[in-house]
Amino acid sequence: MASSTTEATSHAADAAASAPGMPQLDFSNWGNQIVWLLITLIVIYFVLSRIALPRIAAVLAERQGTITNDIAAAEELKAKAIEAEEAYNKALADARAEAQRIVAEAKAEIQADLDAATAKADAEISAKAAESEKAIAEIRAGALESVKEVANATAVEVVAALGGAADEADVTAAVDARMKG
Amino acid sequence: MEGQLAHIGAGLAAIGSGAAAIGVGNVAGNYLAGALRNPSAAASQTATLFIGIAFAEALGIFSFLVALLLMFAV
Amino acid sequence: MASEAHGAEEGGLVFHPMDQFIVKPLFGGDHIGLFTITNVTLWMAIAVLGIIAMMIMGTRSRAIVPSRSQSIAELAYGFIYKMVEDVAGKDAIKFFPYIMTLFMFIVFANFLGLIPMSFTTTSHFAVTVVLALLVFLTVTIVGFVKNGVGFLGLFWVSSAPLALRPILAIIELISYFVRPVSHSIRLAGNVMAGHAVIKVFAGFAAIAVVSPVSVIAITAMYGLEVLVAFIQAYVFTILTCVYLKDALHPSH
Numbered sequence: 001m002a003s004s005t006t007e008a009t010s011h012a013a014d015a016a017a018s019a020p021g022m023p024q025l026d027f028s029n030w031g032n033q034i035v036w037l038l039i040t041l042i043v044i045y046f047v048l049s050r051i052a053l054p055r056i057a058a059v060l061a062e063r064q065g066t067i068t069n070d071i072a073a074a075e076e077l078k079a080k081a082i083e084a085e086e087a088y089n090k091a092l093a094d095a096r097a098e099a100q101r102i103v104a105e106a107k108a109e110i111q112a113d114l115d116a117a118t119a120k121a122d123a124e125i126s127a128k129a130a131e132s133e134k135a136i137a138e139i140r141a142g143a144l145e146s147v148k149e150v151a152n153a154t155a156v157e158v159v160a161a162l163g164g165a166a167d168e169a170d171v172t173a174a175v176d177a178r179m180k181g
Numbered sequence: 182m183e184g185q186l187a188h189i190g191a192g193l194a195a196i197g198s199g200a201a202a203i204g205v206g207n208v209a210g211n212y213l214a215g216a217l218r219n220p221s222a223a224a225s226q227t228a229t230l231f232i233g234i235a236f237a238e239a240l241g242i243f244s245f246l247v248a249l250l251l252m253f254a255v
Numbered sequence: 256m257a258s259e260a261h262g263a264e265e266g267g268l269v270f271h272p273m274d275q276f277i278v279k280p281l282f283g284g285d286h287i288g289l290f291t292i293t294n295v296t297l298w299m300a301i302a303v304l305g306i307i308a309m310m311i312m313g314t315r316s317r318a319i320v321p322s323r324s325q326s327i328a329e330l331a332y333g334f335i336y337k338m339v340e341d342v343a344g345k346d347a348i349k350f351f352p353y354i355m356t357l358f359m360f361i362v363f364a365n366f367l368g369l370i371p372m373s374f375t376t377t378s379h380f381a382v383t384v385v386l387a388l389l390v391f392l393t394v395t396i397v398g399f400v401k402n403g404v405g406f407l408g409l410f411w412v413s414s415a416p417l418a419l420r421p422i423l424a425i426i427e428l429i430s431y432f433v434r435p436v437s438h439s440i441r442l443a444g445n446v447m448a449g450h451a452v453i454k455v456f457a458g459f460a461a462i463a464v465v466s467p468v469s470v471i472a473i474t475a476m477y478g479l480e481v482l483v484a485f486i487q488a489y490v491f492t493i494l495t496c497v498y499l500k501d502a503l504h505p506s507h
Binding site: 021022024030041044048051052055058059060066 | 273274276277278287288289290291293295296299300302303306307310311314317318319321325328329332333351352353355356359360376378379380381382385386389443447
């Protein structure tokens with residue numbers, strides 16, 4: 001830039017548009033820029049504050065709500081699962097107790113039956129034993145009688161064989177005395 | 182002659198840009214030194230870092246502006 | 256510079272780094288009135304359409320499990336919402352749509368400006384000064400409405416020794432009024448500087464020997480500019496939050 005005149009000639013077209021070399025300092029178009037800037041800002045402000053920002057805020061709030069709800073639902077499901085497990089455990093314990101009760105009952109019944117049968121059998125056995133004893137006693141008594149008769153007869157025969165005459169009554173008395181002795 | 186003096190002045194004013202660069206480097210370097218000593222506090226101070234850089238740089242921009250004015254507007 | 260003197264006609268090394276920022280009417284004519292449709296209008300309209308596409312079309316399905324475009328919109332929402340809440344406090348949430356508007360506009364304008372042959376609206380001081388002044392006025396008005404005269408306590412540093420307080424008050428006052436200046440020039444300056452540097456490197460590409468270096472440099476600068484485009488939008492927004500915090504809680 002040897003001189004400002006050559007610059008002015010070479011930049012004649014630019015110089016017409018902007019007198020100082022820096023377009024930013026050409027105050028003649030400031031009004032135009034400011035007007036358009038204000039219009040732009042107002043448009044952006046209304047677009048953002050009326051449509052975009054409430055919408056994004058709603059979406060974010062909705063997402064937050066969904067996450068919170070999901071967490072709550074998960075908690076609920078977890079509680080339900082725990083409840084179900086408890087119910088299952090309780091049912092299991094109940095069933096076990098019931099089974100034990102039934103087993104005990106059955107055992108008791110069987111025991112009762114068994115006791116009754118044993119008692120009956122005992123009674124029968126004792127009755128039979130008594131009967132048998134009686135029969136044995138009878139037999140024994142019968143046997144004693146027979147022995148006496150046999151002894152009498154034998155004694156009479158023995159006396160006869162020895163050549164004596166045996167008095168029936170004496171022999172009987174003697175045998176009785178012996179048998180008692 | 183006067184135009185040439187203006188160009189010399191513009192060159193001198195441009196030195197200010199370099200000075201601002203020193204300032205910005207100072208801010209960033211000290212931030213880094215502090216951040217390495219206490220990394221947990223570094224994240225919360227990035228906003229302060231940018232504000233510091235902006236203030237330091239603004240003065241450099243002033244000198245750049247003076248240079249531009251001398252080049253084109255005088 | 257010597258090449259410029261005779262190179263203007265021969266197509267040599269010519270730099271026009273600032274030409275990309277020229278505001279021109281789209282439908283002919285030289286005069287730019289208040290409502291003339293210019294390239295500023297076009298690129299701001301594209302930014303508005305982009306924001307509508309991202310924030311409204313993207314969230315059209317209102318899905319609980321977001322689609323890709325909806326996650327981007329939600330990410331932007333969450334990013335700014337958290338920033339407002341963390342930096343400016345819970346009671347600043349009612350300014351959230353306002354701050355979101357600023358952030359979305361700046362980030363879209365910055366990124367649209369990175370498209371080759373496009374026009375960067377945020378590189379103009381007219382735009383950023385209005386943005387910064389809006390923030391400045393909002394902060395000042397909210398500060399006085401919320402705290403009344405107590406808002407002036409912002410300038411009266413009660414933790415400092417009494418003798419120093421008037422001096423500090425003057426410094427605080429100056430720094431308070433410099434805020435919109437630095438706030439606006441930072442954004443426009445960063446964006447403009449990056450674009451101008453890319454254009455300067457592009458000018459060097461006319462020399463065959465240097466052109467590979469030039470292309471690599473443009474690529475690197477472009478990567479940096481992508482970063483800067485986002486960081487400047489972030490910085491503008493976070494500084495708005497910081498200023499808003501001062502207005503809502505002026506005590507140091």
